Structure formats: structure tokens, C-alpha cells
Amino acid sequence: MDSRFPFVDWFRNSSPYINAHRGKTFVILIEGAAMASSRWDQLLQDLALLHTLGVRLVLVYGIRPQVSAALEAEGIEVERVEGRWVAHRAIMDHVERIASRQRLDIEAQLSLGLPNTPLHGIELTAVSGNLVTAKPLGVRGGVDFDHSGEVRRVRSQAIESLLAGGNLVILPPLGYSRTGEVFDLDAADIAQHVAVALKADKLILLGESAGLHDDDGQLQRQLGPAQGESLRQQADPGSELWRHLGAACEAARHGVARTHLLSWHDHDALLGELFTRDGVGTMITQNRYEQLRQAVLDDVGGLLALLKPLEARGMLVARTRERLEHEIDDYVVIERDGMIIGCAALHRFPEAAMGELACLAVHTDYRRGSRGDTLLSEVERRARRQGFAQLFALTTHTTHWFFERGFELSSTEALPGLKREAYNQARRSKVLLKSL
Known part of the structure; x- marks a missing residue:
């Protein structure tokens, strides 16, 4: 007999996954384009739901589209080298301002608890801070990257302590140096380093693409890092696909069991990937043995x-x-x-x-x-x-x-x-x- 409420059967079938994910650590990257879309509120509600189901969450967010729009409005030209922009002081002013604004927006949305809203009754504490140490890219190929940097170290013990306290950890695409400087970092690179440092159970990358497809248009549900690296070499340096595949393959090589490539455009992507048998995206996993x-x-x-x-x-x-x-x-x-x-x-x-x-x-x-x-x-x-x-x-x-x-x-x-x-x-x- 069919249920009068289809979601009831789905909920019953998801119970094994709910149990399997409880207490696990997920690092989730949401790109800046998603934050500027109508899907943003729904994504945050999905994160809140995962939190209530006992998943330990680290949220890394991107800001590239927002910064690009602000720079264009100011008439500031951006020099890009090998997919990274050269973050001069004028650019960093916008990066820091927008990163702070976006973090405040996330915290505000996760605090929403009015009646008749999806987060009603949920007590969720979101925490951020100087949890990623950075170093400058320096001078490469004769180009001084100025305030563009890369991850030096993740303060994994501090993040673990915050997660153990029931907090959702938020990480902007910024890093802090021992000399007190702030550097612009690639959000996908942060997500990968954090997942490896925490020995996360999953790294989830939400971008434009709904996974990877073969020449016949069939979704490739599982790939090894060698296959992923081969596909990355065909992508444009600096593109979202190039960055995400790089993060996924590196995470797999360093012990992260599963990395999922999903599209934030898909209303059901996050929960569908985690709570159904077949999932909806592509998983990168190391199957060496x-x-x-x-x-x-x-x-x-x-x-x-x-x-x-x-x-x-x-x-x-x-x-x-x-x-x-x-x-x-x-x-x-x-x-x-x-x-x-x-x-x-x-x-x-x-x-x-x-x-x-x-x-x-x-x-x-x-x-x-x-x-x-x-x-x-x-x-x-x-x-x-x-x-x-x-x-x-x-x-x-x-x-x-x-x-x-x-x-x-x-x-x-x-x-x-x-x-x-x-x-x-x-x-x-x-x-x-x-x-x-």
C-alpha cells in the first residue's frame, strides 16, 4: 500500500544513513555563486538539519563572484596568473570587507528561529576565527602575488574542540600569518586542507557542476584520484572544476575517505547525496587496496x-x-x-x-x-x-x-x-x- 505522504517512505528509507552519519565530521564548501542565489536559504536550512541529526559540520564559503562584481564596479582591473588573481591592497580591502559581510550573513541566517520558519526551535551556535594559518604565494614566474596566499597550517585541535562543543565552524576564504597579515586564499584549498587535518569522513564541494559525466552523458558516480587528476588536466586552470578536482584528488590521497562533487543548483543535491542509496553526484575516493x-x-x-x-x-x-x-x-x-x-x-x-x-x-x-x-x-x-x-x-x-x-x-x-x-x-x- 502506497503511503499518503511520499516523504514518509523516504524518511523511513533514510534511517540507516541518519544513523551512519551521526557523529561524523563533514567539511562542506559552498561557492560564492550559491550564496548570491535563491538557493542560499535552503542550503543553510539543509546544513542546520544535518547539525540537528548529529553531523559535525565545518562550512567553508567562497566569495569570488561578489568580489569580482565589487572590483568591476570600482573599475579595478585584476591581474590573473595561473588561475589566481594578484591580490594587491586595493583588492584585499574588498576581499576582507565582503568575507566579513558574508560571514555575518551566515551567522544571522543560522540564528533565525521565528515560528513558521524551518529553523524554529533549533539552537545552533556558529563559530569562526583565526583557525587557518597562511603564507604568501610570494614571487612566482616574476610575478609578486602580494596578499594572495596559500594554507600553511590548520589549527585542527582548536576546530576539534569547537566541534566537540556542538558548534558549527565557519571558515572564510582567508588565512592569517604569524606576522599579523591577512591573505586571500582559495576556498577549495582551505576545504581540502581542513578535511585532511581533521581526518574528516566527507569533503563535500558544492559548485556549478552536477558531478562528472562520461562521453555518453552518463553520470560517473565514483572515480579514483588518478582518474580525477586526468580530468582536471583537461579543465581550464583556475576554473571551478579545476579547483574542485584538485581539492578532491588531494584529499583522497591524504586519507579523506570520500569527496562528493555536487551542484548547488539542485534543490535536493546535499540531502539526496547523503540519504539515498545511489546519490546524485560524483564521489572521488581512494581505492588503492x-x-x-x-x-x-x-x-x-x-x-x-x-x-x-x-x-x-x-x-x-x-x-x-x-x-x-x-x-x-x-x-x-x-x-x-x-x-x-x-x-x-x-x-x-x-x-x-x-x-x-x-x-x-x-x-x-x-x-x-x-x-x-x-x-x-x-x-x-x-x-x-x-x-x-x-x-x-x-x-x-x-x-x-x-x-x-x-x-x-x-x-x-x-x-x-x-x-x-x-x-x-x-x-x-x-x-x-x-x-x-
Whole structure:
């Protein structure tokens, strides 16, 4: 029965993510263009919601469009070198003024608590300060960058203390030197350094682009830093995409588990990425030791080694090398340091709008994690992308594992015709069905 209120079902389905994110540290960059848009109030409300759900938040904000507009109005020409402007004193006056104004605006909006407003009843303390130490870019290629700087150090202990106190930390695109000077910094660079220093669970970059797409226009949901760096080399130096990919790849290399590239134009981007199975943007993650990927022919030997013990125990139907080679495009695998430690297959029955989850297996040494769920989620995602309405599985040993993940007991009559005809009566496998 469908709910009278669609959001209720969404809320129910988001509960695992709410639990998973509680107590985690997220560093979120919101570019200046978003702050000047009609989406700004909604973004702040989303941040406040994350705070109430127990997420520890550091907000870094950009001001490039606002400063550019102010400089143009004053007739001040800006010299740009390799994507950075040369921040002379006249430019820094505008940078400091606008950064301060924007910070005050954020604090004011996060203090809003009138009845009939989304923040009614929320006590949220926003804190800023001299939490990022900077150094000047100096003279490069014969150009004196003056007050343009880069991050020297993040005062991570101070930020940790503020987060532990239940505060939301706000960081402007400024840094402070030991000599008492203020430097103009790249907001994406600040976000990356802060995420690394805090060992943040997520770095979220909200910009113009709704993630990264391949040549066919398909969203690339997950990339490694090497792939991200390759795409960065194709972007214009100093562009938002260039800056965001640089921050994402560097964060991944230095231990930040996941960086998300999202568009602030999308009303649902932030919450949709965090509280749904598939998300809406692109994630950059370092999978040096373990990764989920499409199987290839070279994996057949590893698949045979993984499946043989389970086949011997009668948990899986025996598969020959020839069969695996023929069906290899149906498989996804989890590879850890060159070893296949998990696999699953999606066999397609388009005439019935159904897919079969088959050969789901995880190496015995690696079953304590959530790899089975990861494989299941990937197969479900692929099935939805194929337009399938249902997923079925046949099992003799793991019925309750499937029950716990939304499958229901069914009968052979529910199977597609070809699968029903091939059903092995001797094994008496349970038929499990899940709507997608």
C-alpha cells in the first residue's frame, strides 16, 4: 500500500544513513555563486538539519563572484596568473570587507528561529576565527602575488574542540600569518586542507557542476584520484572544476575517505547525496587496496578460486570456466590488493522486466564488513538502470540474509519462463523476490 505522504517512505528509507552519519565530521564548501542565489536559504536550512541529526559540520564559503562584481564596479582591473588573481591592497580591502559581510550573513541566517520558519526551535551556535594559518604565494614566474596566499597550517585541535562543543565552524576564504597579515586564499584549498587535518569522513564541494559525466552523458558516480587528476588536466586552470578536482584528488590521497562533487543548483543535491542509496553526484575516493568494479576476463581465475569452496559446500551451483567467461559481463567483483574477495552477478530477463541476483559470494576472511551489502546495492542499481521492476534470487542457505534486505519468499511461478523451466527441483532452492 502506497503511503499518503511520499516523504514518509523516504524518511523511513533514510534511517540507516541518519544513523551512519551521526557523529561524523563533514567539511562542506559552498561557492560564492550559491550564496548570491535563491538557493542560499535552503542550503543553510539543509546544513542546520544535518547539525540537528548529529553531523559535525565545518562550512567553508567562497566569495569570488561578489568580489569580482565589487572590483568591476570600482573599475579595478585584476591581474590573473595561473588561475589566481594578484591580490594587491586595493583588492584585499574588498576581499576582507565582503568575507566579513558574508560571514555575518551566515551567522544571522543560522540564528533565525521565528515560528513558521524551518529553523524554529533549533539552537545552533556558529563559530569562526583565526583557525587557518597562511603564507604568501610570494614571487612566482616574476610575478609578486602580494596578499594572495596559500594554507600553511590548520589549527585542527582548536576546530576539534569547537566541534566537540556542538558548534558549527565557519571558515572564510582567508588565512592569517604569524606576522599579523591577512591573505586571500582559495576556498577549495582551505576545504581540502581542513578535511585532511581533521581526518574528516566527507569533503563535500558544492559548485556549478552536477558531478562528472562520461562521453555518453552518463553520470560517473565514483572515480579514483588518478582518474580525477586526468580530468582536471583537461579543465581550464583556475576554473571551478579545476579547483574542485584538485581539492578532491588531494584529499583522497591524504586519507579523506570520500569527496562528493555536487551542484548547488539542485534543490535536493546535499540531502539526496547523503540519504539515498545511489546519490546524485560524483564521489572521488581512494581505492588503492579495495574496489568494486566490473569483472573482466582476467578475473575468471580469481572467481573460480573464490567460488570453489562455496560450491563444494553446496551453497552455490558449480560454474565452469567456460560459463564464467561467457557470462563475465554480468559480474561485478570486489578486488583487494589484486585478489578477488567478492562477486555478484545480474542475469537479465528483460521480457519479464526482472533481473536475477546470482552468485553472491564473499571470501570467508572478509565477511565481517558490509561487502555483501555493497555487492547487493550495486546489482540493484544496475537492475534499476536496466528498467527492471523486480529482482529475484535462488538460495538454499542464506534465506534470512535476504529477508533482512527486503526480499520476500515467493514461488517458482513468479520466475521468468526460461528460469522456471530451468529450475533444479533436486536443489529445492528458495525463491526470493524484491521489488525495486
